[in-house]
Amino acid sequence: MKNANNTNNTKLILLHPYILKQGNSNRLWLLAFVSFFTVAFLLTLIYTRDSSSSSSTASSTTISAAVVPAAAALPATVINTLLHYASRSNDTFKMSYGELKPIADVLRKCSPPCNLLVFGLTHETLLWKALNHNGRTVFIDENRYYAAYYEQQHPEIDAYDVQYTTKTSEMRELIMAARVQVKNECRPVQNLLFSECKLGLNDLPNHVYEVDWDVILVDGPRGDWADAPGRIQPIFTAGVLARSKKGGNAKTHVFVHDFRRGLERVCGDEFLCKENLVEASDLLGHYVVERMDENSFHFCRSQNSTTAS
The missing domain is CATH 3.40.50.150 (Vaccinia Virus protein VP39)
Incomplete structure (x- = not known):
């Protein structure tokens, strides 16, 4: 009887493969999300630097042209x-x-x-x-x-x-x-x-x-x-x-x-x-x-x- 009761009280826990698959999918989505924002941040940073550099160069060129005309005569x-x-x-x-x-x-x-x-x-x-x-x-x-x-x-x-x-x-x-x-x-x-x-x-x-x-x-x-x-x-x-x-x-x-x-x-x-x-x-x-x-x-x-x- 003791053995029978032990058998009846035993609980079987089964892990369905779908649960494991769902966990991996969440990680992949999280990784993709982080990667997307990382790439977007880098592209924004590069574009901002290029724009600033171009603006700075254009400004300096304009200033130089205004200060020293190309065909200026001697005073x-x-x-x-x-x-x-x-x-x-x-x-x-x-x-x-x-x-x-x-x-x-x-x-x-x-x-x-x-x-x-x-x-x-x-x-x-x-x-x-x-x-x-x-x-x-x-x-x-x-x-x-x-x-x-x-x-x-x-x-x-x-x-x-x-x-x-x-x-x-x-x-x-x-x-x-x-x-x-x-x-x-x-x-x-x-x-x-x-x-x-x-x-x-x-x-x-x-x-x-x-x-x-x-x-x-x-x-x-x-x-x-x-x-x-x-x-x-x-x-x-x-x-x-x-x-x-x-x-x-x-x-x-x-x-x-x-x-x-x-x-x-x-x-x-x-x-x-x-x-x-x-x-x-x-x-x-x-x-x-x-x-x-x-x-x-x-x-x-x-x-x-x-x-x-």
Whole structure:
């Protein structure tokens, strides 16, 4: 009987498999729920950081553009300061304030970007580069070693060397030869890169002939003795470049330094023309040369512009 009672009081507990399955399902749902919110939080954080970074960059760019305009001109006080110190140098071959000022005034009024071509690496080289702020400035010099040295010392300077083939003692013959060839190789409107005119410089970098130069300064090469190359070629070249412009301003300001010497004055009047001379002193001639039609065959309105003597 004892055994029978024990048997009757025994309770059998059965665990149905569905109950176990339901527990695992709840855990999976909990894990999925947590994972979803974790991913959503991370995405929100990343998006917020990117948006903040973009807004910050845009704001800083806007502020920078407002503070430093892309084509801002130099203030007049800066220009006057540069001219003051450049003219007070002890360099024997420096320009005076009276010579620097007309060139600086033209560069200041020239709408940036202004294209400036300078023949000669001189005491004022860094000054011209600074005054032509945001513009294009190219220097041409006869000394290849000095041009290379200058570029090494001042990487911002764009300088090229050229070989001059004339002599100051040949001025009369060269001018007469140019007059004979004025309708052929020595035309006032042409691409000098392909010219055989003896007065034209045709070995400069190709892009020099493609630029519409607004200002050209002839302050080289040397020309104060008979066998010196003189400035016949750069003056002739300046006259052709000014008349052969394809675009930009129709007028080009051409300055010739050391105007008191006979060669600079004679060649200036021959190829830049007396009627284009707007200002002159003992040391500086200022011409304003206009673009010409490609069928033009005279540098000046008067065929007898200058008698080479």
